[in-house]
Amino acid sequence: MNAAARILLIEDDSGITDTLQRVLAAEGHEVAIEKRGDDGLARAIKDPFNLVITDLKLPGLNGLELVRQLHAAKPRLPIILVTAFGTTETAIEAMKVGAYDYLLKPFDIPQLIELVGKAADSNRRMSEPVGLGEASPSRDALVGRSQAMQEIYKEIGRVASKPVTVLIRGETGTGKELIARAIYQHSGRANAPFIAINCAAIPETLLESELFGHERGAFTGADAKRIGRFEQADHGTIFLDEIGDLTPGTQAKLLRVLQEKTLQRLGGKETIAVDVRIVAATHRDLETAICEKQFREDLYYRLNVVAITLPPLRHRREDIPDLVRYFLGKHGPDLGNANPSIHPEAVEFLQSQSWPGNVRELENVMRKALLAAQGYTITLDHVRAALNKNSGEAYSAMRPFGEYVDELLAAACREETTDIHARVLETAERELFARAIQQARGNQAKAARWLGISRITMKAKLVQFGLHPGQENEQTS
Numbered sequence: 001m002n003a004a005a006r007i008l009l010i011e012d013d014s015g016i017t018d019t020l021q022r023v024l025a026a027e028g029h030e031v032a033i034e035k036r037g038d039d040g041l042a043r044a045i046k047d048p049f050n051l052v053i054t055d056l057k058l059p060g061l062n063g064l065e066l067v068r069q070l071h072a073a074k075p076r077l078p079i080i081l082v083t084a085f086g087t088t089e090t091a092i093e094a095m096k097v098g099a100y101d102y103l104l105k106p107f108d109i110p111q112l113i114e115l116v117g118k119a120a121d122s123n124r125r126m127s128e129p130v131g132l133g134e135a136s137p138s139r140d141a142l143v144g145r146s147q148a149m150q151e152i153y154k155e156i157g158r159v160a161s162k163p164v165t166v167l168i169r170g171e172t173g174t175g176k177e178l179i180a181r182a183i184y185q186h187s188g189r190a191n192a193p194f195i196a197i198n199c200a201a202i203p204e205t206l207l208e209s210e211l212f213g214h215e216r217g218a219f220t221g222a223d224a225k226r227i228g229r230f231e232q233a234d235h236g237t238i239f240l241d242e243i244g245d246l247t248p249g250t251q252a253k254l255l256r257v258l259q260e261k262t263l264q265r266l267g268g269k270e271t272i273a274v275d276v277r278i279v280a281a282t283h284r285d286l287e288t289a290i291c292e293k294q295f296r297e298d299l300y301y302r303l304n305v306v307a308i309t310l311p312p313l314r315h316r317r318e319d320i321p322d323l324v325r326y327f328l329g330k331h332g333p334d335l336g337n338a339n340p341s342i343h344p345e346a347v348e349f350l351q352s353q354s355w356p357g358n359v360r361e362l363e364n365v366m367r368k369a370l371l372a373a374q375g376y377t378i379t380l381d382h383v384r385a386a387l388n389k390n391s392g393e394a395y396s397a398m399r400p401f402g403e404y405v406d407e408l409l410a411a412a413c414r415e416e417t418t419d420i421h422a423r424v425l426e427t428a429e430r431e432l433f434a435r436a437i438q439q440a441r442g443n444q445a446k447a448a449r450w451l452g453i454s455r456i457t458m459k460a461k462l463v464q465f466g467l468h469p470g471q472e473n474e475q476t477s
Contacts, residue, residue, distance in 0.1 A: 004028040005050035005120035010040030010066070011082070012058055020053070023109055024116065037061030045073050050123045051116065056083040056090060064094050071098025075192055075236075076126040078119035082107065095227040110455045117459075126194045130182040132156070142178050143326045144319035148311045152179070159306045160186035165258065167243075167303045168281040170310030173358035176281040179308060180239040183279055192236030195229050200242035201442030208250050209266055218267025230263055230274050237277045243303065244284030244295060251296045258302045278303070313355040313362065320351045323359065327366040328378075335370045342369075342378040349380055353387065430465040437462065
């Protein structure tokens with residue numbers, strides 16, 4: 001689930017405020033309310049919030065002017081505008097001057113929850129600093145004192161303030177988005193927006209509209225003009241994850257943005273100037289993709305001005321003890337252990353593993369080990385059990401499920417395990433959700449509809465199983 005956010009709701013309709021406050025509080029968010037636009041603006045500037053939701057028509061100051069002034073004062077604070085069907089053009093204008101997104105009345109509650117989660121996460125990415133080297137468990141961090149990681153930190157320092165595009169390379173799960181955020185936070189654009197887009201998680205038919213926007217009538221379902229993420233990121237930074245998954249058409253339009261610093265919305269003729277720094281990431285071999293005519297060579301050279309390659313975890317095993325301590329401190333309090341500890345032989349065992357899922361896989365194993373230890377010191381047995389669950393799930397994806405069950409039953413006969421029922425159900429469910437989100441190309445709403453569940457349940461299951469939208473397993477970038 002998304003982390004709890006502190007939200008300011010600016011709305012003079014008590015019926016709407018009651019509904020929104022109840023819904024958002026149920027998601028774990030803290031909601032403050034102001035009924036006037038001028039009062040809301042003053043409070044949003046004065047007090048720390050992760051997100052503002054405002055109506056368009058307000059006493060004191062209308063929503064459009066509120067967005068304009070608030071974005072100028074706090075450009076990293078996401079603002080969601082709520083408006084009626086008859087005022088969508090004004091809502092579009094609000095997005096031009098800084099709104100994160102807008103909702104039309106009457107709005108769909110699951111859509112609201114999803115949008116709030118995205119906006120709050122966007123604020124977190126912009127506002128929470130990424131630690132380099134040793135870090136507090138209370139924040140995201142690139143952890144490691146190995147020579148390989150020291151070179152990464154130096155490279156971030158060298159390129160962050162330079163006006164160049166950066167291509168971050170590395171296997172899935174190595175922490176490429178953290179590199180992008182660190183570059184942004186140490187750049188001269190740190191007070192402007194940072195927008196992250198996973199190119200593999202958005203359906204191909206919607207990606208161009210998401211990036212570049214569209215005009216009304218540009219395609220079936222385009223009932224209103226839409227401002228794209230590039231326009232929203234003007235003067236800031238946009239992070240394009242899984243850049244190797246872009247279609248040829250989208251690659252061509254991205255190349256134009258890089259070369260000419262302009263774009264056209266889908267279905268539009270207006271040329272729009274944008275000043276955006278692009279940081280891209282991929283786990284794919286782009287050189288091979290170029291040879292196979294799947295990726296444009298001219299785009300590759302535009303993106304690859306500076307390349308940062310993250311080493312896999314197996315190539316920096318000396319960092320594993322630091323990573324283990326970091327993840328224990330990060331997740332221990334949430335899992336009922338404020339001061340978690342781990343036996344040295346368990347750490348040595350973790351250092352001996354190959355970690356195909358890299359840092360993300362290690363984090364997932366540490367969460368499972370914390371749960372298994374139930375507040376006591378994590379032992380080698382706890383770590384083995386957590387790692388076996390991971391390997392068992394991956395194994396079932398590669399071999400017939402019946403063979404996997406037979407293997408577990410044989411282990412039970414040897415009295416090596418007693419939780420087959422839970423493990424088989426968890427593995428089957430994980431495989432179901434992994435394949436559903438993969439075939440839906442990361443579209444959570446579509447996958448949820450196929451499975452006959454709510455989007456809230458879908459999102460919770462993806463988090464539970466460590467799955468990343470658009471990927472088959474948890475080993476994602």
